[in-house]
Amino acid sequence: MALLKHEKPLLYPDITYSFYPTYCRLFGIEAVEVPLNDDFGIDIGGYDRPCGAIILPNPNAPTGIGLPLSAIETLLAAHPEQPVVIDEAYIDFGGESAIPLTRKYDNLLVIHTLSKSRSLAGLRVGYAIGQRPLIDALERVKDSFNSYPLDRIAQAGATAAIEDTAWFDETRHAVIASRDRVSGALRQRGFEVLPSQANFVFARHPDHSGEALAKGLRERAVLVRRFAEPRISDFLRISIGTPEQCDALIAALEDIL
Numbered sequence: 001m002a003l004l005k006h007e008k009p010l011l012y013p014d015i016t017y018s019f020y021p022t023y024c025r026l027f028g029i030e031a032v033e034v035p036l037n038d039d040f041g042i043d044i045g046g047y048d049r050p051c052g053a054i055i056l057p058n059p060n061a062p063t064g065i066g067l068p069l070s071a072i073e074t075l076l077a078a079h080p081e082q083p084v085v086i087d088e089a090y091i092d093f094g095g096e097s098a099i100p101l102t103r104k105y106d107n108l109l110v111i112h113t114l115s116k117s118r119s120l121a122g123l124r125v126g127y128a129i130g131q132r133p134l135i136d137a138l139e140r141v142k143d144s145f146n147s148y149p150l151d152r153i154a155q156a157g158a159t160a161a162i163e164d165t166a167w168f169d170e171t172r173h174a175v176i177a178s179r180d181r182v183s184g185a186l187r188q189r190g191f192e193v194l195p196s197q198a199n200f201v202f203a204r205h206p207d208h209s210g211e212a213l214a215k216g217l218r219e220r221a222v223l224v225r226r227f228a229e230p231r232i233s234d235f236l237r238i239s240i241g242t243p244e245q246c247d248a249l250i251a252a253l254e255d256i257l
Contacts, residue, residue, distance in 0.1 A: 002141040003083045003109065003134065005029050006052025013042055015232060017061055017087075036063070040194055040202075040231075044071045048078060055085040059095050062227065062237040064196030066095040076105040083134065085109045090198035092117035092172050093179070099129055106131045109138075116199055117172045118161045125150060125158040175199050179240045185250045189257055200239045202232075205257075210234035213256065220252040 004010050005027055012020045014033035024031040034046040040063045047054060054075065059066035076084055084107055086098045091112070102108050109130040115121035128138060150158075161168070179201060183193045186203050193203040204210060210233055214226040217236075225237040238249065 001027060001145065002137045003085070004053045004055065006082075008050055008052035011047055011049070011051045011054045012056065013060060015040070015060075015063065015229070016057055020055065036060075036231075039065075041065045042067055042071075044075055047075055051079070051082055053083045053085070054079060055087065057087040057089065058098070059090045059093075059197040061090070061198065062200070062225065062232070062235070063194050063202050064090070064198040064200060065194055066091075066197040069096050069098060069101065072098050073101060073105075076101065076108055080105075080107060083107055083109060085111060087111050089113045089116050092168075093176055093199050094197035102130050106133065109134050114158055114161055117175075118158075118168060119171060120157060120161055123154040123157050124148065125154055175240050178243060178246050182238065182240060182246050182249070186253075189253060200237055202235050202237055204234040204236065208257070210236055213253070216256040217249070217252050220255065222249050222252045224249075 006029075009030040009032040010024060011032050011034055014035045021031055021033075023029070032049075032051070034043065037043040042056060042058075042060055042065070044067070056067070056075075058072065072086060084105075086108065088095065088097055088110055089112070091097050093116075097110070098108065099110050102110060109128055111126060111128045113126040114123060115126075128135065179196060179199065183196065183201050183203075186193050186201065189205075190207070191203040191205050193201055196202065205213065210226045211228075213236060214224055217224055224239075227233065227235070227237070240246065
């Protein structure tokens with residue numbers, strides 16, 4: 001509503017958050033989906049076209065694959081008159097944040113959430129970083145139409161979480177270690193696992209459909225996400241839980257395979 005509604009289309013990946021096209025329909029924004037490359041990474045070259053704005057998750061979801069800063073800077077330089085929004089919900093699990101680029105590019109807005117690496121999904125807290133004109137645009141809309149204001153308890157919890165860097169580092173590094181362990185265990189069992197920089201992995205098995213695997217896991221009380229979409233219907237998006245939950249996942253897959 002504040003930054004992405006233009007006469008020219010909004011660009012975003014064809015495999016990404018499902019709510020992007022939903023919001024485009026809601027606000028009457030023309031949308032163009034840019035295909036991921038053959039390795040399921042974001043193809044920066046595909047965004048070299050006229051547009052009104054661009055939004056990218058980095059790392060992307062559900063693939064978990066991240067972009068280097070150099071690629072994001074190439075995108076910003078190619079679109080100096082268009083807002084470019086980088087959604088860094090999963091950046092703390094191994095990605096390279098674009099926040100330093102906000103000093104150089106006045107068209108860049110970086111958005112963060114405390115729902116992932118800060119473990120505060122129940123507070124529903126997020127924030128945006130960019131130069132003042134972009135923030136002004138957000139505040140004009142927020143002050144007039146925001147249906148989700150932050151209460152004082154949420155603000156206090158968010159502030160404490162940002163200040164507690166020791167706990168933040170401990171928990172996110174634990175997730176990264178578990179992610180690497182799960183990825184290795186899946187590969188040992190024949191899975192193709194995309195290189196994840198998020199708190200989940202995206203994997204498929206050459207001999208078992210994604211639908212059958214998801215059903216088998218559900219029957220064993222393990223829930224994963226599967227998207228019945230072209231190119232990714234055989235992939236499972238597996239969240240990294242506690243070590244015990246990861247062990248239960250591997251044991252269930254062992255049983256199925």
